[in-house]
Structures are given as C-alpha cells and as structure tokens.
Amino acid sequence: MKLASLNRGRDGELILVSRDLTQAVSASDLAPTLQAALDNWESCKAALEARYQELNQGQAQGAFAFNQADCHSPLPRAYHWADGSAYVNHVELVRKARNAEMPSSFWEDPLMYQGGSDAFIPPQAPIQMADEAWGIDLEAEIAIITDDVPMGITASQAADHIKLLMLVNDVSLRNLIPGELAKGFGFYQAKPSSSFSPVAVTPDELGEHWKEGKVHLPLVSHINDQLFGRPDAGTDMTFNFPTLVAHAAKTRPLGSGTIIGSGTVSNYDRSAGSSCLAEKRMLEILEKGEASTPFLKFGDRVRIEMFDTEGKSIFGAIDQAVEAYSAD
Amino acid sequence: MKLASLNRGRDGELILVSRDLTQAVSASDLAPTLQAALDNWESCKAALEARYQELNQGQAQGAFAFNQADCHSPLPRAYHWADGSAYVNHVELVRKARNAEMPSSFWEDPLMYQGGSDAFIPPQAPIQMADEAWGIDLEAEIAIITDDVPMGITASQAADHIKLLMLVNDVSLRNLIPGELAKGFGFYQAKPSSSFSPVAVTPDELGEHWKEGKVHLPLVSHINDQLFGRPDAGTDMTFNFPTLVAHAAKTRPLGSGTIIGSGTVSNYDRSAGSSCLAEKRMLEILEKGEASTPFLKFGDRVRIEMFDTEGKSIFGAIDQAVEAYSAD
Numbered sequence: 284m285k286l287a288s289l290n291r292g293r294d295g296e297l298i299l300v301s302r303d304l305t306q307a308v309s310a311s312d313l314a315p316t317l318q319a320a321l322d323n324w325e326s327c328k329a330a331l332e333a334r335y336q337e338l339n340q341g342q343a344q345g346a347f348a349f350n351q352a353d354c355h356s357p358l359p360r361a362y363h364w365a366d367g368s369a370y371v372n373h374v375e376l377v378r379k380a381r382n383a384e385m386p387s388s389f390w391e392d393p394l395m396y397q398g399g400s401d402a403f404i405p406p407q408a409p410i411q412m413a414d415e416a417w418g419i420d421l422e423a424e425i426a427i428i429t430d431d432v433p434m435g436i437t438a439s440q441a442a443d444h445i446k447l448l449m450l451v452n453d454v455s456l457r458n459l460i461p462g463e464l465a466k467g468f469g470f471y472q473a474k475p476s477s478s479f480s481p482v483a484v485t486p487d488e489l490g491e492h493w494k495e496g497k498v499h500l501p502l503v504s505h506i507n508d509q510l511f512g513r514p515d516a517g518t519d520m521t522f523n524f525p526t527l528v529a530h531a532a533k534t535r536p537l538g539s540g541t542i543i544g545s546g547t548v549s550n551y552d553r554s555a556g557s558s559c560l561a562e563k564r565m566l567e568i569l570e571k572g573e574a575s576t577p578f579l580k581f582g583d584r585v586r587i588e589m590f591d592t593e594g595k596s597i598f599g600a601i602d603q604a605v606e607a608y609s610a611d
Numbered sequence: 612m613k614l615a616s617l618n619r620g621r622d623g624e625l626i627l628v629s630r631d632l633t634q635a636v637s638a639s640d641l642a643p644t645l646q647a648a649l650d651n652w653e654s655c656k657a658a659l660e661a662r663y664q665e666l667n668q669g670q671a672q673g674a675f676a677f678n679q680a681d682c683h684s685p686l687p688r689a690y691h692w693a694d695g696s697a698y699v700n701h702v703e704l705v706r707k708a709r710n711a712e713m714p715s716s717f718w719e720d721p722l723m724y725q726g727g728s729d730a731f732i733p734p735q736a737p738i739q740m741a742d743e744a745w746g747i748d749l750e751a752e753i754a755i756i757t758d759d760v761p762m763g764i765t766a767s768q769a770a771d772h773i774k775l776l777m778l779v780n781d782v783s784l785r786n787l788i789p790g791e792l793a794k795g796f797g798f799y800q801a802k803p804s805s806s807f808s809p810v811a812v813t814p815d816e817l818g819e820h821w822k823e824g825k826v827h828l829p830l831v832s833h834i835n836d837q838l839f840g841r842p843d844a845g846t847d848m849t850f851n852f853p854t855l856v857a858h859a860a861k862t863r864p865l866g867s868g869t870i871i872g873s874g875t876v877s878n879y880d881r882s883a884g885s886s887c888l889a890e891k892r893m894l895e896i897l898e899k900g901e902a903s904t905p906f907l908k909f910g911d912r913v914r915i916e917m918f919d920t921e922g923k924s925i926f927g928a929i930d931q932a933v934e935a936y937s938a939d
C-alpha cells in the first residue's frame with residue numbers, strides 16, 4: 284500500500300497513491316490524516332487496502348492524477364522523530380578523518396538522536412536557511428514509521444511494529460555541529476527541519492527487497508542533477524530497523540507515528556558514492572589532506588529517490604532547492 | 612485562564628479549570644483538544660476566556676468538581692518538547708563535583724536537548740521503569756508552551772509566543788547518562804517519558820510573579836512527603852524563557868504546542884534545597900567526598916507543585932509513585 288498526505292491544513296489530507304505513482308484517491312473518509320490512520324491502524328487497514336487495490340485496477344471512484352509536488356511529508360508533523368546512525372562504517376570514517384579512535388561499543392550499541400518533528404519541510408519545498416556559512420548538508424536516509432510500541436520490546440518483537448517506510452533528507456548544519464557536540468547535549472540547532480519522501484509505503488511493497496529488517500536497494504542522491512551517490516541501503520547497515528526500534532523503546536513506549544531513521548546510508552565500497560557531503564569531504568581529507576567539495580549553497584538542488592529493479596520510483600522524490608531565508 | 616486535558620483518548624478532552632482548581636467545565640465544543648486550541652489560539656481565545664470567567668463566577672453551565680487525578684498532561688502528546696538548562700549554577704556545580712571546568716560560553720549560549728514527546732506520563736500516574744539501577748531521578752522544572760514561532764525570531768519577539776506555563780518532572784536515568792554522553796549524540800534512553808502538571812495556565816494567571824520572562828515563585832518538591840526543595844524559579848535563571856524560545860527557533864520554525872523547559876530549577880542559595888537528586892548528591896560529594904542520598908527506588912513518591920503567595924496551588928500537583936515495569 285502507498286500512502287501520502289496532500290499539503291492541506293496542519294496534518295495534511297490522507298490519500299492513497301497507485302503503485303506506479305500516477306494516480307491517487309482520497310482516503311480521508313477512512314482516516315482524515317495519516318496520523319489518524321496510524322492511531323487506528325488495525326481497524327483502518329483493511330478498508331485502505333481494498334481501496335488501494337481498486338486504485339491500482341483503475342476502478343477507484345474519484346481517482347485523480349497524482350502530483351508529488353502537492354504532497355507534504357506523509358506525516359507533516361509527528362510526535363517522535365529519532366534518527367539512528369546505523370551505517371557504522373560512516374561513523375568510523377568521520378572519526379578516522381579527524382584522527383580519533385571510534386569506541387568499539389559503537390558496533391554493538393546504536394547511536395540515536397531525537398530530531399525536530401513539529402515542522403517538517405514538504406518533500407518538494409525549498410530548504411530555507413539564514414546562513415550558508417552554517418555548512419548546509421543533505422543526509423539521504425531511509426526511515427520507518429511504527430504503530431504503538433511497548434516499552435522494553437525486543438528487536439524480534441519490534442519487527443511487527445514497522446508499518447511504513449519513507450525516504451528522508453535529514454538536513455544538517457555541519458558547521459554548527461562541533462559547537463553543539465562540545466556542549467555535550469547532542470544536536471539541536473545543527474539539525475533543522477527534515478524532509479520525507481512524498482509517499483510512504485508498507486513493507487510488502489518492497490517485496491524481496493525488504494528482508495532482515497533492511498531495504499536492499501540503492502538510495503540515489505543527486506546534487507544539481509549530477510549523480511552524487513547510490514549506496515545500497517541493505518549493505519553495511521550494522522543495525523537493522525527492528526534493532527533501532529528496540530533501542531528507542533528501551534526506557535519508554537513509542538507512540539503511533541514514531542519515525543525512526545537509519546542515518547546516512549553508506550557503503551564500504553566508496554565507488555557507490557555518498558549520501559552526504561560530509562562523507563565525501565572526509566574521503567577527500569583522507570586522500571588529499573583537505574576537502575575540496577563545498578557544502579550546499581543557495582541555489583543548489585538536492586534530489587533523493589529509490590528505484591525498483593525495473594527503474595520505477597518507489598517513494599517519489601525528495602527534490603529541494605536550497606534558499607536564503609530572512610526572518611524579516 | 613487555566614486549562615487541562617481529561618485523560619480520554621490519545622489527545623485528551625479540553626476543559627477549563629477554575630482559578631482555585633475546585634471546578635471545571637468542558638471546552639471541547641470550542642476546541643476538542645489543547646493542541647487544537649493552540650493550533651487556532653487567536654480564534655479560540657476569546658470564547659475560552661469568556662467561559663473561564665463564567666466558571667470562576669460559578670455561572671458555567673455543566674461545571675463539575677475538578678479532580679486532578681482525572682487529568683493527563685495538558686498536552687498528552689506533543690510535536691516538540693525541548694528542555695533547556697537555564698539554571699547554569701546547577702551545571703557549574705555538576706562540573707565542579709567531577710573536577711571539570713565549565714566552558715564560559717555556557718553563560719552565553721543555552722544548553723538544550725530534545726526530549727520524547729509522544730508518550731508523556733499523566734501527572735498522577737506512576738513512573739514505571741524496568742530497572743532501579745538506571746538511577747531514577749526527578750527534575751522539577753517549569754515549561755512554557757508556544758504557538759507558531761517563525762524561524763530566526765529574536766528573544767524580544769519570542770515573548771509574545773509564550774501562551775501557557777506548566778510544571779514538569781523531567782524524569783532522568785542518571786546511570787545511563789555517562790554512556791550516552793560519551794557517544795556524543797546527547798540524551799536519548801537516559802531521558803524517558805516526562806510528566807507535566809495537571810493544569811496549564813496563561814501567563815496573566817501569575818500576575819506580578821511572571822516578569823522578565825521568568826516565574827518568580829518557589830518550585831516545591833517533596834519526596835515521600837518530605838520537603839526536598841523549594842528554590843525560587845525566578846532567581847539564578849541565567850536564560851529566561853524568551854531567550855530559550857529564540858535559541859530553539861534559530862534554525863527552524865517551532866510548531867504550535869511546542870513545549871520548552873527551563874531545566875532543573877536551582878539556586879546558589881543551597882538552603883532552598885534542590886530540584887533533583889543528582890544536585891543533592893553533587894553537594895554531598897563536594898562536602899563529604901561521597902554521595903549518601905540514593906536515587907529513587909520502587910515505591911518512592913515524588914510531588915512537584917507551586918503555590919501563590921496565599922499558599923494556593925497554581926498548577927495542581929505532579930504526584931507520582933515509582934514502580935517496577937515488566938515488558939512481559
């Protein structure tokens with residue numbers, strides 16, 4: 284099943300989107316918003332699925348042409364957005380570039396931070412920032428959405444709580460990170476609003492590419508229409524999604540609609556490219572002693588997408604210009 | 612105006628509470644939930660205020676006896692809960708106890724972390740934890756709730772966006788903090804679900820005690836019916852609430868219903884007692900070389916409240932037992 288939220292009102296209007304992303308139909312009579320659907324997933328699911336089948340068969344009443352640009356994030360605002368850093372090879376690389384040892388516990392115990400979830404940027408709206416000097420970067424990732432998760436759940440129990448998948452651009456302000464990390468309280472200003480793909484999909488939509496709690500397909504990022512990276516999201520993912528969910532739920536329950544991200548997708552095989560500029564710059568530092576690729580500038584464009592084996596977009600595209608912002 | 616949420620459904624049912632906390636009346640016809648009221652604050656406010664006046668005059672139709680135990684947190688779940696650490700003398704003390712220098716920038720640049728907001732504990736429900744050895748602690752604090760705050764706002768502009776105030780118990784797991792801080796990503800498992808006072812109040816309810824963006828009254832904490840601390844929340848607060856809001860909004864807008872906490876209320880005058888056990892233990896370490904006060908144990912009770920100059924409770928009480936939790 285593929286779901287999206289038209290950019291209307293604070294929480295969007297729930298629609299179903301056809302598998303090929305060409306058609307859509309309202310689902311707001313079944314659940315007004317995606318949050319409402321997740322709050323009542325077991326009772327909503329059958330009716331949503333029935334309409335989704337009709338839509339794919341060209342038989343849904345009121346179907347209309349789907350336009351990704353009309354979408355907000357599937358959850359325009361959410362009660363919980365926690366981002367892991369599951370591709371530990373990326374963390375290892377970052378440490379190596381600054382000559383720091385990575386604690387071996389990082390291979391056993393996931394890194395996770397809590398991000399701002401009250402004001403996501405729509406998937407095809409601009410990233411507005413006041414200052415280019417903050418070091419604006421993309422982070423192309425995959426995220427899952429859960430239903431209600433009890434506190435203390437195990438990873439194997441957590442798998443059933445993964446209801447939807449999306450792509451993420453976890454926008455990061457690299458030059459604000461060192462100052463915030465030095466304070467010891469983690470990221471806050473360095474992690475402004477994130478964006479998610481126009482469409483969220485149930486795991487079954489990925490078929491054989493969803494296995495062992497990972498998505499086994501390349502995550503494709505472009506910067507200014509140039510291919511930037513296409514690392515395989517199923518390769519070198521140290522912690523799978525059920526493990527990340529269990530980590531998040533160790534000391535508290537997770538409410539329905541909790542979003543958990545994978546962290547920057549990254550492969551040891553560097554020929555696949557990267558999912559963030561910071562990684563590319565680290566590789567440049569290791570190779571040449573200094574970074575030559577700049578962070579994003581006003582006017583740059585970022586596009587993040589994932590394709591099935593037939594080359595069809597699964598989630599639609601995060602496609603965003605970076606723009607100057609003025610508070611006045 | 613005083614508002615609360617009856618513990619019904621995921622988002623509660625909005626009620627108005629009389630100034631003396633004895634009577635209440637439904638407001639769900641004006642806004643079904645407090646989040647809905649905050650989403651439409653300017654259009655809701657006049658009708659809510661009119662009914663609040665009727666309630667205080669004993670003229671509200673359908674008024675009923677108010678019972679704090681029937682309440683959830685004013686926002687049972689929220690889109691954004693960020694906690695500052697505005698009483699810098701407390702941070703300084705913690706550093707001193709472990710012989711670490713506090714960077715002088717801490718006096719200029721607020722510490723802030725983002726907390727879990729999808730599953731708050733009701734104000735008079737138990738704090739359930741799987742393991743006493745995690746070092747369960749209270750943190751008695753004050754928090755504000757904003758309406759929509761534009762990105763990049765100044766502190767002086769931020770003051771008008773503070774719509775409501777509450778008390779907080781920012782439950783903390785002290786023995787999980789060192790491990791998480793060492794990872795560099797900030798708190799996550801160490802900060803389980805928080806609780807808020809039964810009642811949220813508009814700033815005007817505090818009269819002369821709300822000035823310069825601070826609450827000038829003692830915050831009173833009891834542990835097992837023994838007075839634990841009553842530091843004045845207006846004293847030694849290095850960053851006032853508008854400054855904390857501006858800090859939070861530096862690189863992103865804040866959605867309506869954003870909760871910003873003060874951090875543990877703490878006075879240089881240690882005779883006022885503390886607002887968390889960690890502080891008391893630090894003082895013991897500095898005085899006697901070791902901490903003698905244990906963290907909370909299963910069966911302990913915590914009570915957090917604030918009184919006006921006539922001794923009347925303003926927000927109702929956070930009053931919670933600590934209990935063992937089992938995931939099975």
